[in-house]
Structures are given as C-alpha cells and as structure tokens.
Amino acid sequence: MKTIKKNAKKNIDKCTVGIAGLGLMGGAIAIALKKAAGVRPPGPRLFAHDSNGGILTRACSRGIIDQGFNDPGEMLARCDLVFLCLNPSAAIRFAGRWIGCFKYGALITDIAGTKETVAAAAEQLLRARADLDFIPGHPLAGAEKGGFAYAEKVSFTGKNYILTPLSQNRPENLAFLKEFIHHLGFGRVTETTASDHDQKIAFTSQLCHVIAAALVDCEADRKITRYGGGSFEDLTRIAMLNTPMWTELFLENRFLLSRIEQFEKSLDKIKTLIKNGRPAELEERLAAVRKQRIAMTGE
C-alpha cells in the first residue's frame, strides 16, 4: 500500500473534477465552475458522466464541461475530486459499483439531501479503499424543477452548504473541499454530524416539501390561482418537485415523521384558538410567531 502524503492539499487549478450525474445539481456545479474559471483562470479540468449521452454532448458543445464519459470507470480513473450528483440511493450504488476505478487518493463528495445513509455507506467504502476520502455534503440550493435543462436557474451565490465529515476524513481534504465550495460561490459552510443534519433538514426542507405537496393536494380547482396574491404560489412552488428524489428523501430521513407530528400539533393549537374564537390569545400567538420569524432571518 502506498503512503498518503500528509498535508498534500489539492489545488483547484491543478485538479481534475468529475461529476457523476449531470442533472440539476451536477449541471449547476459545472456551470458555476466554468463561470469561476472565467473570472479566475484556468480553473480545474472538468469531466462528467451521465447515463444520458445526449446531455454530455450538449454540455460539451456549450463549453460547460471539458469532456463527457459514457463509461464512468474511464472518467473516475482520472479525477482528483468526484461529485456524486445522484439521488441518495443511486449515489451509494454508484460509488460501490465503481469503487475499484477511483484514482488513487481521490476525494469523493456527494450532494444528497439526507446524510445518515450516505455517511454510513461512505464509511464502508473507505474501509475497502483507505487511499480514498469521502466527505458527505449537501449544497442548500436548487430549483423547483429538476434536470440539466434547469441547471442554469440555480444560483449558489451566498447560499448555505452543509458538510458532515467522517472521523476518517483528512483535514487537508476537508480544507480543500471548503475552499472549493466557496470557489463555487457558496456562502456559509457549516460542519455537523449526519444525524444533526438530517434532524434540521427534516424541518427546513423535507417538512416544507411535505406541506407544499399536501396543500396542492387538497384543492382540485386549477383556476384557484385567480384568487392568489402570492402566498399560495410561494408556499407551493416547491411542490413541482423531482418526485423520485423526494420520495427517497421523505422515506430516508428518520426525523421527518416526528417533525410532521410537531407541525401538526402546532397547527392544531392555532386551529383550536380559531375554533373557540379566542382573539386575544390568537393575536398573542401570532405576535410571538412574527417576532420569532424576524429573529430567524433578520428580515
């Protein structure tokens, strides 16, 4: 077994980046990298694999990637940094299947919206190949609709990014990945455990998507938006979700059910005040909510 040099921090401009899955997020990362290279050349060399060869051709001809690979193994053998931009289960399957093909010492990361299952899979992979590193991550950016066609609608500027490092991760790789994430345009990078991530994201993301879906689901009138002033539209824009991915995220996040139940209780309290016609208590609760929401975002 070769020795891995300590403090051999990768260099953005000298590394080759591979994106597995050129969908919404993979495409957005590629576009952000090419934009950043325009500002500060030369930038990394950028490869991509996608099961849809047509997307690779389009991305190549538009200069979004340097080369497309139909064969993942061929690409992985040349990449210093690999972004797995697939649904959680597909990312895990992909990494397991091609484990033998990654370049020696490569750094792997992913973008899945739940992190516990990915983190467990990553630990297992690192036991099989100790030269690799795998730092699970979650860029908190997106668009209502999925797919490469919507990638350019995604903005990373100032957005949050969560990393859930494993105890095995090398500090120099963690430092490099954070630098790379800022290079893509992201703002705050927060490090936490996979379980803390899932607990918080169950609230800020998955619960919100469940609510949006339930809200659309309880109204059959497609002309209802004539009676809309923005609230309904804002609350339900995310209901135009990528259904296979969100099905996975809903089922994989073990904190989601309790978050839904917490919300149900909170909704029931407000409903009860309305039902019982309690203006003073209702106004007091709404005032507390208003104060809390303003404190949450400083808006």
Added chain:
Amino acid sequence: MKTIKKNAKKNIDKCTVGIAGLGLMGGAIAIALKKAAGVRPPGPRLFAHDSNGGILTRACSRGIIDQGFNDPGEMLARCDLVFLCLNPSAAIRFAGRWIGCFKYGALITDIAGTKETVAAAAEQLLRARADLDFIPGHPLAGAEKGGFAYAEKVSFTGKNYILTPLSQNRPENLAFLKEFIHHLGFGRVTETTASDHDQKIAFTSQLCHVIAAALVDCEADRKITRYGGGSFEDLTRIAMLNTPMWTELFLENRFLLSRIEQFEKSLDKIKTLIKNGRPAELEERLAAVRKQRIAMTGE
C-alpha cells in the same frame, strides 16, 4: 331626494379620491395613483385621512397625496370615490360612523381580506343612504410587513383583484371601479359573491398564513436558517404578518376551519405513506401533486 342620473359614469381625471387609512394598502394605492398620473396626467385629486397625523404630513410632503385630513367628515364630503383601507371591523365601524358625511352619490369600496361581513354591512349602509354605492373589493397584493413605511414595496402590476358586487350596485359604478383598478396597475379583475370569495381566499390566503405561522411556531432554534436553502424562508415569509389584521381575518372567515381540516387530512395521507414506507404510492401521489401545481399556474 335628488334623482341619481343613469349612466353618469365617473371620470378618473375629474374625480376626487379619498383614502381612509394610509397604512400598507392605502399608501400603496396612493403611490400607484401618483405614478399613474405621472404617465397619464392629470389623474384624480387625492385626499387621505389617517388617525396618525404624522403619516399624512409625510405623505403630503413627498407628494403622495394632495391633502391630508385629520377630520374624516371634512374629507368625505369632497370625495367621489372612497377607499376604506382599514381592517375589516374598523372599515365597517368607520363607514357607519361617518355615513352622514359622504358626498352625494359617492362610490365607496374597501380592501378587506374577508368579504361576507363587509358585504352585509355595505348593504345596510346603502339602505340608510340610497344615493351612495358601495362595491366591496379585495386587491390580492401586499407585503410581509404592514404599515405606510412598507407601502412602496407593494406592487400591483398584473396582480389579481376580486370584486364582490351587491345586487344594488349601479352598473356604471362597477364599470368605473374596474377601470380604476386597472388604472392602478392590476391585471385580472374577477367578480364573484362574497361567500365564494371567502371560501377561495380561505384556501389561497388565510390557510397559507395559518400554515406559515404554525411552521415557525414549531421550531425554537433561531439559527435554523443556517440549514435553510429557501424553502423554509419562502413558506414562512408571510408569518411576519400584521397580527391584529390577521387575527380578524382568521376569526371572520367562516370557511377557514374546514379548509384547515381539509389540509390536515391531506397532510395525514402523505404522513401515512411515509410512516408505512410506501415508495410507489408516495411517488405516485407526489407526481399527481406536481402535475396539479404546474397546471394551476402554468409555471
């Protein structure tokens, strides 16, 4: 009693408009009128009354209104069109208290977010003074925070406006009010009954505000937005609501409770699919929701 001339449709440029309550919506109407007058002069003469005299002075010095009145009676005596821009119950009280002061043949309208109670009060007022006309209305526009200070953040461009005319309303006044609403920048004007309005708005507006409030209410961590990617922020922006007004709207809309219950059922269905781990059925439901939401707004 004087005879009211048939087909004496009012003229925007020749009429005097009075705004009772220069808050968020009253202020936004004044600003929109002055903007429209800049494009197509001269525009109507614009008066306003507010219990806060300082706001009237500020609005006057900024050229947003032509004159401010501390005494509502003095203003009402000179206005051909009056916008009651107050909370629902305050609008009803105001119109009742000053009923004797309105100019002969004046047209009154309001902006309240529930219409059944206002419509009932308007009918009663018209029985007391048959020369007046009162067409209840609801501009579907706003901002997260209330008050005159936020009025310029409100955009009317292309927004929806609902009118719930009474059987007594004169056709020429209805035509004039619609013309006036478009003059303010609004897009579609929908006419319906007060009860149909309340039923639909209970869904698109009040239910959304209840959900947003409940969502903020079930999380105490003020730093949770570090884990936010936009969904939580979008769903809860409206939780920074004008608490006295929304307390009234929640308690006055008799359809809201059943709308909340409908939503609870719909949420429970999704929760059950997650709880029972049913990927195929969950994905099918989410796909139906996605299709429905896209059909609703053409997005």
